[in-house]
Amino acid sequence: MSSQKGQNAAYQKCINPKCGAEFDTADVLFECPRCGDLLDCRYNWDKIAVPKKMSDFAKRWATRDNPLDFSGVWRFRELLNFCEDKFKASIGEGQTILQQNDEVGKYVNKKAGSLYLQYEGLNPSGSFKDNGMTAAFSHAKLVGTKTCACASTGNTSASMALYAHSCGLKAIVFIGSGKIAFGKLSQSMDYGAKTIQILGDFDDCMRQVQDVCRELKLYLLNSLNPFRLEGQKTIIYRVIEQLGWQVPDWIVVPGGNLGNSSAFGKAFLELKELGLIERVPRIAIVNAAGANTLTELVNDRKLFWNDGMVNEEIVDKYYADLTARNFRAHTIATAIEISRPVNLNKCLRTIDVCNGVVLAVTDEEIKDAKAVIGKFGLGCEPASAASVAGLKNLVAKGTIGPDERVVCILTGHLLKDPNLTVDYHTKKEGLFSNPPIEVPNDLDQIIKLLK
Ligand SMILES: *Cc1c(COP(=O)(O)O)cnc(C)c1O
Numbered sequence: 001m002s003s004q005k006g007q008n009a010a011y012q013k014c015i016n017p018k019c020g021a022e023f024d025t026a027d028v029l030f031e032c033p034r035c036g037d038l039l040d041c042r043y044n045w046d047k048i049a050v051p052k053k054m055s056d057f058a059k060r061w062a063t064r065d066n067p068l069d070f071s072g073v074w075r076f077r078e079l080l081n082f083c084e085d086k087f088k089a090s091i092g093e094g095q096t097i098l099q100q101n102d103e104v105g106k107y108v109n110k111k112a113g114s115l116y117l118q119y120e121g122l123n124p125s126g127s128f129k130d131n132g133m134t135a136a137f138s139h140a141k142l143v144g145t146k147t148c149a150c151a152s153t154g155n156t157s158a159s160m161a162l163y164a165h166s167c168g169l170k171a172i173v174f175i176g177s178g179k180i181a182f183g184k185l186s187q188s189m190d191y192g193a194k195t196i197q198i199l200g201d202f203d204d205c206m207r208q209v210q211d212v213c214r215e216l217k218l219y220l221l222n223s224l225n226p227f228r229l230e231g232q233k234t235i236i237y238r239v240i241e242q243l244g245w246q247v248p249d250w251i252v253v254p255g256g257n258l259g260n261s262s263a264f265g266k267a268f269l270e271l272k273e274l275g276l277i278e279r280v281p282r283i284a285i286v287n288a289a290g291a292n293t294l295t296e297l298v299n300d301r302k303l304f305w306n307d308g309m310v311n312e313e314i315v316d317k318y319y320a321d322l323t324a325r326n327f328r329a330h331t332i333a334t335a336i337e338i339s340r341p342v343n344l345n346k347c348l349r350t351i352d353v354c355n356g357v358v359l360a361v362t363d364e365e366i367k368d369a370k371a372v373i374g375k376f377g378l379g380c381e382p383a384s385a386a387s388v389a390g391l392k393n394l395v396a397k398g399t400i401g402p403d404e405r406v407v408c409i410l411t412g413h414l415l416k417d418p419n420l421t422v423d424y425h426t427k428k429e430g431l432f433s434n435p436p437i438e439v440p441n442d443l444d445q446i447i448k449l450l451k
């Protein structure tokens, strides 16, 4: 970990080992200026007072009147030590819960006591994205940004708009046309972001926003931003915290732009290097069948991390093929309706670190899993339910054992996408539809119905 930036606690480093260029944390970059690959936020751990064991972080609970100790992200601040406290932008994110759930466990054929749901819908804007935004906005304050921007399938914009307001920044959101769930769109407008709707899909928005940010020197808040992923590492710290400082056997997470899976792998890698955990769990990353780039590339085209020497030819060929077919990602799980995931290479690193598996599930499987999660536990949005739908498949295949300890990440709140939920129940679209029962405005008939 020695480096030319060795004097600082934190620095940025290109993930491509053939390049490995290093940059100051004060530089605003969303790709390596030398080779175009992704950047990591890295640390010189010997310059940081990292606790000797993870349970030391629990001491912060006694001082939770300090907002940084209360935050479920900054409570772990030594593990994302890239800026001074005065820049940290917290609005109380990360008060999330890990729920052990036997009924959902039964649905996926898991033994009692072995399935946990990590519910990130409890964050201020209703999705896990707040974990990343609090970190990225702290960096935005560090570098003195005035205006920020993102492309979004909805939750990134909701979260960015919320944090921008609290940091006094202007926010510009790019969304695709007709591709955003109502709960999320309402948040972006209500939190006061300038919302630009591009006649295209998320992948189009993602390309445009990068060029707009380069041209107008805006601060980009998509998960290309290495500091966002630093915040998202804390989801893993909280899982470990709630398991009594133990590591599960598996983490199951939906994969869209692959920021979360990338952050999780980095979190485990660092904890292992620091000696704070003894073992790295396995990870399963779940695509929607209509947005299954990662599944195609890893399972069918054998794309691997390969010590950082990712075979870009495989990726270029696949993307050229998508372009030639004029392919558009399509799934009801709009948060993962992405065909060119920007964090692909970092995600490949996670698969390597965590001995990961990748799979895709159908929209029908997602909708039914979502209804089961709603009925028996914590409601969630469709993309979140891909985790449970994926787990069901992996247990059926024997990849995950019935008594292995599994944590599914529920990434967003049920109320993000009310239309889909209402349609599922009222139009009887699935196995768990629970439509309202119509009855005349008449006491006898009502009583008869309820007897
Ligand atoms: C953003 C998002 C995802 C996808 O996460 P990535 O980090 O882009 O893979 C999944 N679910 C929800 C609810 C999201 O908002």
Ligand SMILES: [Zn+2]
Residues within 6 Å of the ligand: 014, 015, 016, 019, 020, 021, 032, 033, 034, 035, 036, 037
């Ligand atoms: Zn580089």
